[in-house]
Amino acid sequence: MITGNEAIVLGALRAGVKVAAGYPGTPSSGALGYLLKMDLDDRRHVEWSTNEKVALEVATGAAWAGQRALCTMKMSGVNVAYDSLISVAYSGFRGSLVVYVADDPGTSAGMCEQDSRGFAIMSDMPMLEPASVAEAYELVQVAFDLSERTGTPVFVRLVTAISNAHAPVAVEKPVPPAERDVVLERDITKYTKAGAVICTTQHRDLIARLERAGELIRELGLNQLHLAPANTKHETRSTQHAPRLGIIASGVVSAYLDEGLEIAARYGLDPDAVSILRIVATHPFPAEEVRTLLGHCDTVLVLEELEPHIERGVVVEAHRLGFQGRIVGKLDGGQAVAGLSRIGEYGVEQVVHGIGQALDLPIPDGLFRGKAEAESLAAQRPITCCAGCPHRGTYMAINQALKALKLKKDDVMVTGDIGCTILGMNPPFYTIWNEISMGASVSLAQGFVYAGVQTPVIATIGDSTFFHNGVPGLINAVQHQVNMTLIIMDNGWTAMTGMQVNPGTAEPFQAPGSHRVDIARLVEGLGVEHFFVIDPFQFDESTATIQRALTLPGVKVVLSRQECAIQAQRRGLTAGEVHVNPDNCILCKQCITVTGCPAITLGEESILIDPALCYGCGLCAQVCKFEAIEFEREAA
Amino acid sequence: MNHATPNTQHVSPSEFYDIYLVGVGGQGVLTIGDLIAEAAMRASIPVSFYPTKGMAQRGGAVKARLRLGRETVGANIAEKGADLVIAMEVSEALKAVRFIKPGGDFVLYGHVWPPTAVMLGKAPYPELEQVLEQVRGAGAVVRYLDPERRPLHEGAPVPANIFVLGAALGGTGLDGLLDPAAVQELVRTRWTRGAKQNTLAFEAGLKTMKNDQ
Numbered sequence: 001m002i003t004g005n006e007a008i009v010l011g012a013l014r015a016g017v018k019v020a021a022g023y024p025g026t027p028s029s030g031a032l033g034y035l036l037k038m039d040l041d042d043r044r045h046v047e048w049s050t051n052e053k054v055a056l057e058v059a060t061g062a063a064w065a066g067q068r069a070l071c072t073m074k075m076s077g078v079n080v081a082y083d084s085l086i087s088v089a090y091s092g093f094r095g096s097l098v099v100y101v102a103d104d105p106g107t108s109a110g111m112c113e114q115d116s117r118g119f120a121i122m123s124d125m126p127m128l129e130p131a132s133v134a135e136a137y138e139l140v141q142v143a144f145d146l147s148e149r150t151g152t153p154v155f156v157r158l159v160t161a162i163s164n165a166h167a168p169v170a171v172e173k174p175v176p177p178a179e180r181d182v183v184l185e186r187d188i189t190k191y192t193k194a195g196a197v198i199c200t201t202q203h204r205d206l207i208a209r210l211e212r213a214g215e216l217i218r219e220l221g222l223n224q225l226h227l228a229p230a231n232t233k234h235e236t237r238s239t240q241h242a243p244r245l246g247i248i249a250s251g252v253v254s255a256y257l258d259e260g261l262e263i264a265a266r267y268g269l270d271p272d273a274v275s276i277l278r279i280v281a282t283h284p285f286p287a288e289e290v291r292t293l294l295g296h297c298d299t300v301l302v303l304e305e306l307e308p309h310i311e312r313g314v315v316v317e318a319h320r321l322g323f324q325g326r327i328v329g330k331l332d333g334g335q336a337v338a339g340l341s342r343i344g345e346y347g348v349e350q351v352v353h354g355i356g357q358a359l360d361l362p363i364p365d366g367l368f369r370g371k372a373e374a375e376s377l378a379a380q381r382p383i384t385c386c387a388g389c390p391h392r393g394t395y396m397a398i399n400q401a402l403k404a405l406k407l408k409k410d411d412v413m414v415t416g417d418i419g420c421t422i423l424g425m426n427p428p429f430y431t432i433w434n435e436i437s438m439g440a441s442v443s444l445a446q447g448f449v450y451a452g453v454q455t456p457v458i459a460t461i462g463d464s465t466f467f468h469n470g471v472p473g474l475i476n477a478v479q480h481q482v483n484m485t486l487i488i489m490d491n492g493w494t495a496m497t498g499m500q501v502n503p504g505t506a507e508p509f510q511a512p513g514s515h516r517v518d519i520a521r522l523v524e525g526l527g528v529e530h531f532f533v534i535d536p537f538q539f540d541e542s543t544a545t546i547q548r549a550l551t552l553p554g555v556k557v558v559l560s561r562q563e564c565a566i567q568a569q570r571r572g573l574t575a576g577e578v579h580v581n582p583d584n585c586i587l588c589k590q591c592i593t594v595t596g597c598p599a600i601t602l603g604e605e606s607i608l609i610d611p612a613l614c615y616g617c618g619l620c621a622q623v624c625k626f627e628a629i630e631f632e633r634e635a636a
Numbered sequence: 637m638n639h640a641t642p643n644t645q646h647v648s649p650s651e652f653y654d655i656y657l658v659g660v661g662g663q664g665v666l667t668i669g670d671l672i673a674e675a676a677m678r679a680s681i682p683v684s685f686y687p688t689k690g691m692a693q694r695g696g697a698v699k700a701r702l703r704l705g706r707e708t709v710g711a712n713i714a715e716k717g718a719d720l721v722i723a724m725e726v727s728e729a730l731k732a733v734r735f736i737k738p739g740g741d742f743v744l745y746g747h748v749w750p751p752t753a754v755m756l757g758k759a760p761y762p763e764l765e766q767v768l769e770q771v772r773g774a775g776a777v778v779r780y781l782d783p784e785r786r787p788l789h790e791g792a793p794v795p796a797n798i799f800v801l802g803a804a805l806g807g808t809g810l811d812g813l814l815d816p817a818a819v820q821e822l823v824r825t826r827w828t829r830g831a832k833q834n835t836l837a838f839e840a841g842l843k844t845m846k847n848d849q
Contacts, residue, residue, distance in 0.1 A: 165686040165711035255710035347712045370715035370734030374770040378730040379761045598695045
């Protein structure tokens with residue numbers, strides 16, 4: 001069994017990919033992560049790049065040199081990469097470039113519930129949307145061919161319910177990268193954007209390439225149109241005219257059709273009378289197939305997650321054909337009656353209720369509505385830092401420093417950023433106020449200063465996020481000498497997405513031949529005047545340093561350094577030894593209230609520390625006022 | 637490529653079996669799912685396994701869906717669609733109630749894992765009876781499993797997830813699809829260490845559930 005993410009990279013290997021680059025982001029991280037664990041031959045290059053834009057540019061260079069390249073990211077990553085991606089699409093190339101994007105309808109992992117199909121439309125890029133893990137494996141290979149034959153980058157889009165789902169797939173042997181000569185094509189009219197003639201010509205060529213892609217997609221029969229026989233049982237049985245239903249489904253929704261038709265059949269649907277257009281290539285719009293379907297049916301149901309991109313196209317074609325029937329979907333008020341919403345995932349319920357709505361079948365309202373009240377009784381489980389997480393010490397120190405300066409937490413802006421560091425927004429810390437995008441905390445803080453906030457303004461960011469896009473913000477702060485404190489929480493790994501290597505990861509864990517980039521040297525190199533390094537497991541010292549930073553003028557940077565406890569524990573390391581002294585414990589719960597550490601629970605006589613969870617950071621011992629927690633730090 | 641067309645043969649729905657798993661990170665919920673998926677594969681039953689990938693931490697809510705018997709299938713299970721729910725934690729069980737099919741089997745392992753706010757007395761935690769009432773109210777067949785009935789192996793309780801997996805094969809509809817002996821063999825051979833305690837855990841779960849019926 002493999003996941004959808006794994007299917008993408010296995011398909012890419014089968015297609016002979018030479019260069020693969022990406023940036024981690026749930027639900028896409030499993031793709032490149034899987035590739036990096038494989039024993040690949042030296043002719044291939046795989047890397048986690050500094051950010052998605054860098055990854056895309058690395059992959060593009062390879063494609064421009066005539067090779068096959070893959071770039072992977074989550075939907076938010078496309079926002080970052082897009083500045084370059086649209087430009088690359090306008091230029092085109094000789095090799096092939098496949099961009100794998102994982103969207104997250106229903107937002108299982110956070111960030112904007114955006115529909116990446118919009119990006120394909122804006123840059124005239126073909127987009128393929130597999131309906132299953134097995135289809136992902138096949139279609140990524142098709143995407144490479146399509147890219148190469150048209151000279152345009154091709155999107156392969158999955159959603160979480162495919163990228164993280166496991167299914168059996170027959171995987172064939174990888175194909176080694178083709179021994180192709182490197183092509184260095186000097187053509188400034190194609191590969192630069194300097195001049196109106198160049199740009200308008202590129203736009204014209206871009207449109208022509210998409211048209212060519214559309215022709216190839218039709219030749220390959222990627223979008224599957226099934227027309228029900230003209231004379232169906234349904235019609236002959238019935239004296240009245242029954243609507244001839246056509247269903248258009250895209251991507252993952254297609255996988256629910258069989259199940260949905262079976263269920264709807266129990267309520268009077270004749271499945272043999274249904275025509276189906278399964279759209280796998282969502283862009284360019286398959287106008288010809290849609291027109292054929294419209295000519296064959298008098299009611300069309302459009303099933304697509306998130307934005308009604310296909311539905312709008314269907315409405316346009318219907319208008320051009322003078323179609324008189326109904327088009328059931330999101331634009332038709334389908335949300336209220338059939339759950340055809342722009343929000344969240346589609347499943348079998350949308351298929352069945354959509355059919356019910358289209359054919360006026362007696363589908364019971366509550367067919368898929370379970371007891372919702374049960375969930376409201378469940379205990380809340382806010383996500384919090386792991387036992388031994390070094391970020392815990394940093395939040396505690398920020399909170400304590402504010403207290404020491406007699407500042408109220410509600411008066412001090414602490415901007416937040418993407419990754420594990422955002423956990424400071426939750427109890428028991430309530431330190432962080434906001435989260436926008438990678439690196440935004442640093443520049444956002446500057447705006448708060450200019451807005452006239454009189455209390456100290458603090459920005460917090462993790463190591464990978466700082467490398468990703470935090471550095472430009474810090475350069476801006478140094479240039480304009482903004483009065484703010486940046487706290488970089490450096491745990492050495494891109495942790496939240498599953499422990500990927502980043503530029504700052506310790507040397508022994510870097511890929512052979514790669515080097516570590518030291519954040520400390522980077523910050524000093526930028527000319528930051530007040531620069532401090534703290535160990536977040538040293539509570540008093542960290543508090544004192546942050547307190548001092550908050551009282552200094554200009555740009556202050558505090559680098560809080562301690563490796564992610566999960567990674568350290570995997571190598572058998574501990575930070576120290578912690579034991580409860582039950583005689584001294586009065587069950588004041590201070591340790592739990594301040595640290596929120598999941599290793600601590602309440603016992604009958606005293607608090608208890610789970611030795612299997614405890615990393616020995618000793619933060620609980622450092623806040624205990626009754627010497628009820630004994631702590632011995634591991635010798636450095 | 638799988639082509640969904642309305643002309644595929646309609647197989648009897650009884651050959652399809654959907655399982656919804658819930659619990660707390662660290663309980664081994666996903667391992668249960670993984671083992672069932674593996675067992676289905678070995679029995680040549682088409683399977684889709686969809687775990688939620690959260691952060692690499694313990695203590696967060698975990699869920700997974702298993703769909704057995706369909707070649708072409710979306711990974712999500714509709715509300716009121718699961719033939720079997722396996723809940724490893726009392727409060728988390730409530731999050732699965734929406735998904736149980738009326739008449740379906742609801743295996744509830746009575747472990748309580750209170751979140752910090754509950755421990756501090758700042759937030760409520762549902763009573764077991766309240767949870768059972770909700771499960772029954774959804775029309776499910778409750779199969780409650782008392783954590784106290786977990787046997788000891790060399791002085792320590794056996795792994796709860798394998799105990800629960802054994803119970804799930806001890807009289808729910810799942811044993812109509814998967815041979816309990818084959819699953820037990822899979823459990824025994826899965827890890828190089830712990831074969832004894834895992835076998836003990838599986839057998840104990842299976843027996844506990846069978847005896848309770």
